[in-house]
Amino acid sequence: MQSSEMDYKKYLQLVLNHKERFVVVALLIMTLAFAVSFVLPRKYQATSTVFIEKNVISELVKGITVTPSMEDTINVLTYAITSRTLLTKVIDSLDMNLSKNQTEMEALIKTLQKNTTVKVKDKNLFTISFLDQNPRVARDFVNTLVRLYIEENISSKRGESYDATKFLSEQIDTFNEKLEKAEAEVNAYKRDNGGIISIDEGKLFEEINTAQQKLYDLQLRRRQLEGMRQVTRKSNDPLQAKLSALQKRLDDLRVQYTDSYPEVVSVRSDIETVREQLRARKGAEAQPLEPQELAKIESEIDAIKVTEEGLRRYVANNRRILQSIPTAKAGLEKLELEKKNQKAIYDQLFSRHGQSEVSKQMEVQDKSTTFRVVDPAVLPVKPSSPDRLKIMLLGMIGGLAGSFGILFLLDQLDTSAKDVEFVKELGLPVLAVIPRMTDPVQVAARKKRSRRIFCLAGVYFMLMLVFPAMEVLNLTYMDRALDKVYAGGSH
Numbered sequence: 001m002q003s004s005e006m007d008y009k010k011y012l013q014l015v016l017n018h019k020e021r022f023v024v025v026a027l028l029i030m031t032l033a034f035a036v037s038f039v040l041p042r043k044y045q046a047t048s049t050v051f052i053e054k055n056v057i058s059e060l061v062k063g064i065t066v067t068p069s070m071e072d073t074i075n076v077l078t079y080a081i082t083s084r085t086l087l088t089k090v091i092d093s094l095d096m097n098l099s100k101n102q103t104e105m106e107a108l109i110k111t112l113q114k115n116t117t118v119k120v121k122d123k124n125l126f127t128i129s130f131l132d133q134n135p136r137v138a139r140d141f142v143n144t145l146v147r148l149y150i151e152e153n154i155s156s157k158r159g160e161s162y163d164a165t166k167f168l169s170e171q172i173d174t175f176n177e178k179l180e181k182a183e184a185e186v187n188a189y190k191r192d193n194g195g196i197i198s199i200d201e202g203k204l205f206e207e208i209n210t211a212q213q214k215l216y217d218l219q220l221r222r223r224q225l226e227g228m229r230q231v232t233r234k235s236n237d238p239l240q241a242k243l244s245a246l247q248k249r250l251d252d253l254r255v256q257y258t259d260s261y262p263e264v265v266s267v268r269s270d271i272e273t274v275r276e277q278l279r280a281r282k283g284a285e286a287q288p289l290e291p292q293e294l295a296k297i298e299s300e301i302d303a304i305k306v307t308e309e310g311l312r313r314y315v316a317n318n319r320r321i322l323q324s325i326p327t328a329k330a331g332l333e334k335l336e337l338e339k340k341n342q343k344a345i346y347d348q349l350f351s352r353h354g355q356s357e358v359s360k361q362m363e364v365q366d367k368s369t370t371f372r373v374v375d376p377a378v379l380p381v382k383p384s385s386p387d388r389l390k391i392m393l394l395g396m397i398g399g400l401a402g403s404f405g406i407l408f409l410l411d412q413l414d415t416s417a418k419d420v421e422f423v424k425e426l427g428l429p430v431l432a433v434i435p436r437m438t439d440p441v442q443v444a445a446r447k448k449r450s451r452r453i454f455c456l457a458g459v460y461f462m463l464m465l466v467f468p469a470m471e472v473l474n475l476t477y478m479d480r481a482l483d484k485v486y487a488g489g490s491h
Contacts, residue, residue: 011408018407020450023457026403027464033395034467038478040391042383044135046142049375050150052124077126078118081149087112089152090144094137116145125374135380142377150371161356168353175346182339189335193328201325208318215311222304229297243274382474389471 015022080086087109091097097105115131128146132138190197250267257264417423423430470477 011404014407014411015404020453022403022407023454025406026399027457027460029399029402030392030395030461030464033398034392034464037386037388037391037395038482040386041133042479043131043133043385044138044380044382045129045131045384046135046138046377046380047127047129047375048142048146048373048377049121049125049127050146051372051374052126052370077120080153081118081128081145082113082116084109086145086148086152089148090141093144093148094140112141130377131384139377139379146373146376150373153371165353165356168349168356172346172349172353175342175349179339179342179346182335182342186332186335186339189332193332196321196325196328197332199321199325201322204318204322204325208315208322211311211315211318215308215315218304218308218311222301222308225297225301225304229294229301239274239278243271243278246271246274382476383479389468392468392471 091105091108091112096108100108112130117129117131118126119129120126128142130138130142130145132141246267250264250271253261253264253267259265259268420430420433467478
């Protein structure tokens with residue numbers, strides 16, 4: 001704490017000891033800052049305010065037209081308005097490209113992009129500003145840029161609407177042909193496979209099962225008839241009938257008697273005799289006793305065979321049809337899906353074409369979003385840069401700080417002993433301190449010189465304050481004087 005207080009007193013004493021130098025150096029630095037504020041090139045800013053107006057009709061037809069949203073318009077605004085294409089048109093319009101080669105043109109475009117500022121104040125209000133040393137150039141540049149941007153925007157939107165409508169018309173014709181082709185393919189497929197596609201698979205399956213069951217029944221009936229035919233043939237043979245009767249008699253006797261019973265032996269002997277007679281016929285067919293009955297059985301068997309063959313063909317044919325139904329239906333579904341897709345695209349294109357037509361008419365009649373210049377750029381009378389008042393205030397502060405810094409630096413460079421404490425810090429014994437002897441005449445002369453310097457410095461500082469006051473009061477006397485100086489120098 002004591003050290004800080006000592007340092008403060010030390011610095012204060014340093015300023016007091018060299019107060020004339022401090023004041024003079026501070027005024028010199030302030031004067032330099034003031035001079036710089038006037039020497040720096042002046043730049044004038046021209047600003048135009050543009051309002052993006054959305055027509056009432058746009059809200060009424062919202063959803064049935066295709067127009068860019070306000071957000072999209074704002075997003076592309078900053079990039080579009082400083083685009084190379086638009087700036088080149090502005091340069092051509094203002095004849096800023098006279099006697100400039102390609103390199104100079106590139107540098108000019110970059111300078112224009114750097115000095116052009118686009119600010120969005122609200123969602124539908126923005127400003128365009130431009131800085132230039134010539135106020136007329138700044139004003140003309142901003143107004144020309146805004147005018148060309150609005151014209152370019154309107155022309156671009158109309159061009160897009162025309163192109164979109166033309167494109168949609170071409171696509172509608174193309175997809176109409178595709179849709180007609182898909183419909184023709186579906187109709188042709190239905191003509192070729194309509195019989196199979198229209199068959200009910202479940203019903204056909206039931207019919208096949210019914211026919212299969214009927215076939216089984218007929219086969220059973222046929223086997224029965226074939227058995228009956230065989231039995232009939234046997235039953236009409238006398239030897240077979242006698243053999244059957246003897247066999248039956250033998251079975252009845254063996255129920256009551258043993259094999260040695262005489263009648264059993266006799267019947268068995270008769271059976272052997274009949275069998276011998278049957279073998280003696282050597283396989284010759286027995287003559288039926290009722291040929292009409294046998295013919296009836298034969299006829300029914302033949303009819304059943306014919307019916308069986310018809311049922312087999314019916315079942316086989318229907319099974320083949322049943323197996324081909326999924327493939328036929330899958331082919332039709334594929335064609336129907338292709339037709340459906342083409343129809344959906346065609347309907348969308350047709351709907352969009354209607355929207356595009358309405359949008360085109362809105363663009364042609366300027367019924368969509370429009371740009372309205374609220375405040376055109378006017379000729380700036382006061383330079384926006386440099387900020388002289390700020391530079392002057394910083395110059396005054398910097399003058400005081402710089403002057404103190406110079407005094408401090410000189411004091412640090414001065415290695416001579418300035419007080420007793422300095423000698424004590426060196427570790428040397430102090431034998432005596434000789435007080436400074438002052439000459440009253442010299443002291444009076446020095447005070448007189450100091451008063452004269454302070455008076456002149458005060459008057460000079462008051463004169464310097466005139467310049468910040470002129471900036472505050474927006475007085476351009478200095479600018480006019482500098483313009484005359486520059487104009488004289490240019491001649």
